[in-house]
Amino acid sequence: MHTKIFSGRRFVFWPLALVALSVQAADRIEKVFTVSKNSNLMLMNYSGMVSVKGWQNSEIKAVWVKYSQNVEIDTESGVNKVRLATHVMDKLASPERAKVDYQILVPEDAGLQIQSNLGSVLIENVRGPVNVDVVDAPVRVIGTAGYVTAKSLCSRLEISQSKGIIQTKTVSGDIVFSRLESNNVTASSTLGNIYYEGDFSRGGKYNFTTNEGFISINCPDQASVDWEAKTVKGAIESDLPIKSKAHRSVPRNSPERQSLVGTQNSGDATVQLSTFSGTIKIRRK
Amino acid sequence: MNGLPANCTEVQRRISECLDGGEPPDEERRLKKHLDECWECSRVYEDLKSIKETAAELDAPEPPDTLWSSVRLQLVQQGLVRDRKPTLWERVFPRGFASSLKPAFVGAILALFVIGIAYYVRDSRKDLPPSTESAVLLEVQRAESHYQKAINALDAVSQKRLQSLSPELAQIFTDNLATMDYYLKECQDAARKNPDNPLVHQYLLVAYEKKAELMQTIVNSDSQ
Numbered sequence: 001m002h003t004k005i006f007s008g009r010r011f012v013f014w015p016l017a018l019v020a021l022s023v024q025a026a027d028r029i030e031k032v033f034t035v036s037k038n039s040n041l042m043l044m045n046y047s048g049m050v051s052v053k054g055w056q057n058s059e060i061k062a063v064w065v066k067y068s069q070n071v072e073i074d075t076e077s078g079v080n081k082v083r084l085a086t087h088v089m090d091k092l093a094s095p096e097r098a099k100v101d102y103q104i105l106v107p108e109d110a111g112l113q114i115q116s117n118l119g120s121v122l123i124e125n126v127r128g129p130v131n132v133d134v135v136d137a138p139v140r141v142i143g144t145a146g147y148v149t150a151k152s153l154c155s156r157l158e159i160s161q162s163k164g165i166i167q168t169k170t171v172s173g174d175i176v177f178s179r180l181e182s183n184n185v186t187a188s189s190t191l192g193n194i195y196y197e198g199d200f201s202r203g204g205k206y207n208f209t210t211n212e213g214f215i216s217i218n219c220p221d222q223a224s225v226d227w228e229a230k231t232v233k234g235a236i237e238s239d240l241p242i243k244s245k246a247h248r249s250v251p252r253n254s255p256e257r258q259s260l261v262g263t264q265n266s267g268d269a270t271v272q273l274s275t276f277s278g279t280i281k282i283r284r285k
Numbered sequence: 286m287n288g289l290p291a292n293c294t295e296v297q298r299r300i301s302e303c304l305d306g307g308e309p310p311d312e313e314r315r316l317k318k319h320l321d322e323c324w325e326c327s328r329v330y331e332d333l334k335s336i337k338e339t340a341a342e343l344d345a346p347e348p349p350d351t352l353w354s355s356v357r358l359q360l361v362q363q364g365l366v367r368d369r370k371p372t373l374w375e376r377v378f379p380r381g382f383a384s385s386l387k388p389a390f391v392g393a394i395l396a397l398f399v400i401g402i403a404y405y406v407r408d409s410r411k412d413l414p415p416s417t418e419s420a421v422l423l424e425v426q427r428a429e430s431h432y433q434k435a436i437n438a439l440d441a442v443s444q445k446r447l448q449s450l451s452p453e454l455a456q457i458f459t460d461n462l463a464t465m466d467y468y469l470k471e472c473q474d475a476a477r478k479n480p481d482n483p484l485v486h487q488y489l490l491v492a493y494e495k496k497a498e499l500m501q502t503i504v505n506s507d508s509q
Contacts, residue, residue, distance in 0.1 A: 095453050117454055117506075135506070136457050153502065154461055167331075171461050171499055186331075190495050191464055211488065211495075212468050232475065232484055276488045277471065 026065045029073070033060040036080045038128060040111045044085040045102060046071070047095040047118040050137075054108035054125035061105040070097040111146065129164075132157075156192075174213070183269075189213055193278070197285065199223050200269035207272045214278035217271075218285045226267035227282070230259040231275045238282040240264055292319065296326045300333055425486045432493035436500065443503040450506065458503050465496050 041060055043050065055061075060082045064073055070093050076083040088098045095118045106112070111128035114121055117135040127145040135153045144162040154172040165184040168175050172191040179197070183204035187194045193213040200206060200223050208215050214234070219225070221240065229236050235258065242262040260280075273280050296319050303316050320327040447455045472489040479485045 091449060092451055095451060098451070135454065153499075154457060171495070172464055190468060190492075211492065212471075230484075232482075232488060276475075 026067050028063065028065045030061070030063045031075065033062070033077045033082045034058065035060055035077075035082065035107065035110075037107075038080065038109050038111065039107060040081040040113065040128075041104065041106050042081065042083040042085075042113045043102060043104070043115070045100055045114075045116040045119065046086045046088045046098040047116070048086075048099040049101045049120050049122075050104075050114060050116055051102065051122045052104045052106060052112055052114065052124070052126065053122075054110070054127065055105045056108065057105070058107055059105075060107070060110070063103045064100055066100045068093075068097045068099065071100055073100065175208075200225050200271060202268040204269040206269065209274045210278055211276040212278060213275065215273050215275055215280045217273070217280075217282045219282070220285045222265065224265040224268040226263050226270045227273075228259075228261050228271070229273040229280045229282070231278065231280055232258070233277040234258065234275050234279045236260045236280045236282075239284050240282055242282070293323060293326050296320070296323070297329050300326070300330050304330075304333055422480060422486070425490065428490060429493065432490070432497065436493065436497055439497060439500040439504070443500040446504050446506065454506070458499075458506070461499060462496075462503075465492075465499055468492055469496060 035058060037058075039060065041052065043052070062082070062084060064084070066073065066086075070089050072087045072089070074083075074085045074087050084102070084104075086098070086100045090097070099119070101119075106126065108125060108127050110126060111130070112123060112126060113131045114123070115133045116137045119137045121132055121134060121137050121139045123130055123132065123139075123141045123144065125143045129146040130141060130144055130148045130150075132139050132141070132148075132150045132152075134151070134155060136155045137152070138155045139150055139152060139157045141148055141150060141157075141159045142161055144159075144164065146164045148159065148162060148164060148166045148168075150157045150159065150166075150168045152170045152173040154170070156174045156176060157168050157170060158176040158178075159166055159168065159180065160178040161180070163181045166177070166180070166182050167186045168188070170189045170192045173189070174192045174195065175187045175189055176195045177185065177187070177197065178195075181201065183201035185196075185204070185206045185208075187208045187210075189210040191212045192210060194208045194210050194215045195218075196206070196208065196216070197218040199220055202224065215229075219240070223240075225242075227242055238260065242260065242264045244260075244262045260282075273282075296316055299312070299316060303313055320330050443458075447458060450458070469489075469492045472485070472492045475485045476482075476489045
């Protein structure tokens with residue numbers, strides 16, 4: 001039995017099959033770019049997983065795995081910038097034939113500009129400015145310290161434990177914030193929901209707007225917030241001790257009748273919530 | 286009545302000049318101080334800044350030869366521009382020059398047109414005395430009509446662009462356009478039922494703006 005495998009026609013078949021398999025298998029390429037302080041990474045991917053993490057070295061180390069001959073990776077590098085771009089030859093091919101996974105390590109002070117149509121994006125421990133723009137690729141941003149702008153068409157944006165200014169925008173994707181230390185956060189969605197979990201920074205400004213989705217806030221009793229929430233067709237629910245502002249009382253026939261304007265504790269952070277037809281829920285954490 | 290304090294009205298009028306660097310340093314400092322303290326004005330400032338930056342960064346894929354002429358034809362049909370004799374510019378530059386303009390550029394022009402409408406509406410509302418609520422609604426209706434025309438013009442470009450994308454990606458955009466249309470219709474219904482509610486009209490205009498923005502994203506989506 002054992003000898004039969006390597007005999008006759010099969011003896012010719014197996015090497016050919018192995019060659020064919022190696023052509024189909026993924027290509028893994030690793031490149032290291034030495035960069036200066038405050039460098040920038042620009043990555044444009046079509047489809048696949050993207051992971052970018054900060055590390056202590058002054059190098060950008062990029063590993064990419066491509067699964068098809070339908071894609072080529074263009075690289076450009078300078079003293080303080082590296083650009084990686086997935087070039088898709090046949091754009092009408094399925095996303096599987098355009099798939100490239102990237103795992104990248106960047107200096108912690110680096111700035112990032114990431115674009116991806118499909119797949120997923122993870123960004124972790126980066127102190128420079130971060131700009132992410134995706135079509136349908138869930139984005140997770142963790143532990144950043146710079147200015148973050150994240151935009152998604154229909155996938156979820158999740159930002160946690162981050163410090164700098166945060167601006168997010170989606171059409172139908174949800175936006176999720178948790179344990180932020182930022183004092184300036186903006187979320188805007190047309191059809192997605194917005195979730196915020198955690199305390200608000202003293203003097204911070206938070207503005208969340210969704211047209212069709214709902215807004216859910218989970219914050220502690222001791223949060224010091226000046227609240228302004230309004231909805232056209234939705235409702236506002238709260239179980240927090242918010243004192244209504246007498247001078248901003250809403251007239252009976254006002255278009256803002258479904259609104260809540262009030263202060264919790266000394267009102268150090270300003271939180272503005274607005275939705276056209278969704279519900280606003282402000283809950284005790 | 287726009288509901289803004291007089292100071293905000295003045296600041297919002299000057300933001301554009303500030304972004305263009307046309308304000309004296311003292312005035313700019315005063316504006317920035319106000320922006321730090323006023324959410325409404327800082328939002329207008331961020332919007333304009335972002336529009337300016339986006340417009341500056343637009344790249345330029347190759348358009349089909351017929352693109353500009355079809356956009357122009359629609360603009361003519363909608364009465365936005367008139368057919369006229371060739372200008373000096375057109376005589377200096379050959380006929381094919383216009384068709385070499387990039388779709389992203391065309392999209393950007395249309396997007397700026399849409400944005401212009403938004404600020405025109407804001408400004409119009411500021412100039413009206415408090416007693417002219419119906420005049421405000423009339424302006425809103427005019428703005429709606431302009432938005433619809435701009436969206437129709439963008440539609441031709443974005444539909445063309447969708448054909449050059451993978452079916453999966455094109456489907457995602459198409460689905461989102463459909464849900465956006467659903468939301469737009471909901472806002473239109475609400476505006477019809479609540480003609481005197483300025484907040485509803487504000488949401489409606491934002492819905493148009495967002496649809497135009499989504500179409501602009503589609504136009505720029507084939508950059509890789």
